[in-house]
Amino acid sequence: MGTEPGLRERKKLQRRAAIEAAALDLFEEHGFDGTTTEQIAARADIAPRTFFSYFATKEDVVLADYAQRLDRIVEELARRPAGESPWDALRASLLVVASDYEDERSALMRRFRIMTTNPSVFARSLALQAGWEDTLSSVISERIDTDGEQGGMLARLLAASALAAMRSAIQHWVMSGHRDPLPELATTCFDQLARGLADVS
Known part of the structure; x- marks a missing residue:
């Protein structure tokens, strides 16, 4: 039994x-x-x-791994050292998922091709990513010293920025035919955001 x-x-x-x-x-x-x-x-x-x-829905079949990926990020965040900065914790956690994507490239490409060529699937993916932002901003807010509304705003800014870096890296990875490993591309995006965008020319 x-x-x-x-x-x-x-x-x-x-x-x-x-x-x-x-x-x-x-x-x-x-x-x-x-x-x-x-x-x-x-x-x-x-x-x-x-x-x-x-x-x-059919859209949910294509995006079936989204919940699992988010759980993976949250688990990795929980493992990060308590004294680590919120940005570094997000960066490290998302880079773990970037490595997962690299290892599962063939299977993921099937999903990405369908997602990027079908508006309803792409729209659903954006809605799910907004949920990721909500979850990650809530989790990362525990690492931010600033209290109140400003702390919440900064947590959302960090979560949105980290996800934007990851999304940019993935899109380049797919469009370039995977010439460079995804973790390297994601690292480039994270590092640029950490330096700031004003120096990009």
Whole structure:
């Protein structure tokens, strides 16, 4: 009896992975708009209604790893030394995720291609990224000495800036055909922001 919940959870994860794989294959074969949830269900060998037990929309299938990535960043932030500056903690935590992206490049490229070529998926990704900003600004505010509204403003500025650096690095990484490792590109963006942008010419 003690192993039953673990087995049930593994089966759920396997089914979720099967739905993702079926959906991504179909999106590449027929296009995002040309694929229905019924087709995804048939390819994954599940009932059509079962799809919605795992994903609310087709967009959410493409962006299925977003929650996991955010959890990873928050976990890394919790591991950073207490005396480390908020910016350095964010930088280090996001660079860990950049390394994850580099290691999972082939699988990620499939998702990125679909995301960047379909407006509804891209719009959904922006909405999720706004949620990342909310979460990270809340977490990083615990490292900021300034209290009150100004502390909250600075926390959001740091979170938004760090995510902008990461987003710029990822976009260049994808568009350049991965010539340079993503962690190196992200480091360049973080370092430039730390110096300031006034000297860019």
